[in-house]
Amino acid sequence: xxxxxxxxxxxxxxxxxxxVVKEHLAAQQGIQLxxxxxxxxxxxxxxxxxxxxxxxxxxxxxKLDGFEVLELLDPRPTVVFVTAYDQHALRAFEIHAVDYLxxxxxxxxFDEALQRARAxxxxxxxxxxHPADLSNAARSDWPxxxxxxxxxxxxxxxxxxxxxxxxxxxxxxxxxxxERGLLKQQTLASLEQxxxxxxxxxxxxxxxxxxxxxxxxxQGATESWVAVLQDxxxxxxxxxxxxxxxxxMDEG
Numbered sequence: 001x002x003x004x005x006x007x008x009x010x011x012x013x014x015x016x017x018x019x020v021v022k023e024h025l026a027a028q029q030g031i032q033l034x035x036x037x038x039x040x041x042x043x044x045x046x047x048x049x050x051x052x053x054x055x056x057x058x059x060x061x062x063k064l065d066g067f068e069v070l071e072l073l074d075p076r077p078t079v080v081f082v083t084a085y086d087q088h089a090l091r092a093f094e095i096h097a098v099d100y101l102x103x104x105x106x107x108x109x110f111d112e113a114l115q116r117a118r119a120x121x122x123x124x125x126x127x128x129x130h131p132a133d134l135s136n137a138a139r140s141d142w143p144x145x146x147x148x149x150x151x152x153x154x155x156x157x158x159x160x161x162x163x164x165x166x167x168x169x170x171x172x173x174x175x176x177x178x179e180r181g182l183l184k185q186q187t188l189a190s191l192e193q194x195x196x197x198x199x200x201x202x203x204x205x206x207x208x209x210x211x212x213x214x215x216x217x218x219q220g221a222t223e224s225w226v227a228v229l230q231d232x233x234x235x236x237x238x239x240x241x242x243x244x245x246x247x248x249m250d251e252g
Contacts, residue, residue: 006121009050010036011043011069012058012082017103021056021082024110031114040064044072044155052077054117059083059092064148064155070095072150074185078120080113144194147175149184156182160199165235166191166208178231201248203227203241211248 008031012018018036025031031054035046040061047055047069055077059066066083070076081092084103092100098120099113147158158175167174168188175182192202203209213229217237220226225237227245237245 005030005032006054006118007032007034007050007052008054008056009034009043009046009052009077010056011038011040011061011066012056013038013061014058017058017082020104021110024107024114027107028111028114040066040069041155043069044150047073047077048152051075053121055079056082059088060085067091067095068148072148072155078117080117144196147184147191149175149182151182158182160195160210163210164213164229164231164233165210166200168206176233201241201244203245204236204238207235207241209235214245217242217245 008025010018010021010025010033012021015038018038022033022036025033034050034052035042037043037046041064043055043057044064046052057066057069057079059081060083066081067088070079079092079095079097080099080101081088081097082101082103082105086102089100098117101109101113145160147160147163149156149158158177162177162179164176164178166188167176169183171185171187172183173186173188173191175184188202188206188208192200192208195208199212200208200210209227209229213231215228215230218226218228218234225242227235227237229235
């Protein structure tokens with residue numbers, strides 16, 4: 001916020017939809033539009049560089065959807081979702097969006113959403129949404145088919161069929177693919193909830209394994225077990241992880 005002026009970014013892949021929001025904003029006092037974005041990649045870049053107070057965000061966009069955009073932003077602006085689909089409303093409010101505008105909307109409805117946003121921002125203590133909450137709110141997208149990771153303003157997609165295993169590292173997870181490892185701010189437990197249990201299994205408090213990467217189990221020196229992967233990587237297996245693995249292997 002600059003003085004009493006709120007900064008805003010509008011994100012929508014449809015130019016006409018952006019124009020409607022811009023027209024409504026132009027009629028308001030104390031709002032400065034600092035960027036408009038036609039896709040999620042532009043949104044991540046603009047919000048990272050400009051740190052707006054307010055984000056008008058479409059949900060269903062090609063390549064990177066609105067929820068994935070928010071998952072990649074820290075800090076996150078106050079969010080008003082603007083969408084043609086009502087099935088995402090529950091998810092939107094689970095991550096504390098200030099409002100959910102369903103296209104087409106009236107000037108009065110837009111003004112109501114903006115008033116709520118001003119009140120939220122005026123409180124001075126916007127709610128911090130942990131990445132785990134964003135991930136947990138996305139149950140309608142279960143299971144995941146990809147994981148998005150941000151490095152600065154760059155966004156990388158990790159397709160799940162490329163993922164060998166995931167390792168917990170404090171408040172981050174290391175996503176290990178054959179080519180490299182990528183760090184993402186998320187807990188292992190929250191990611192586990194969104195992975196297909198037919199493909200991925202928690203074998204240790206710090207590791208989730210893609211099952212088709214497993215070659216064999218070996219017993220360690222102290223009655224512990226080790227999972228040996230196709231590339232020779234050796235991962236520790238806890239007692240409970242061993243029991244789960246044996247159950248899966250017996251079923252197979």
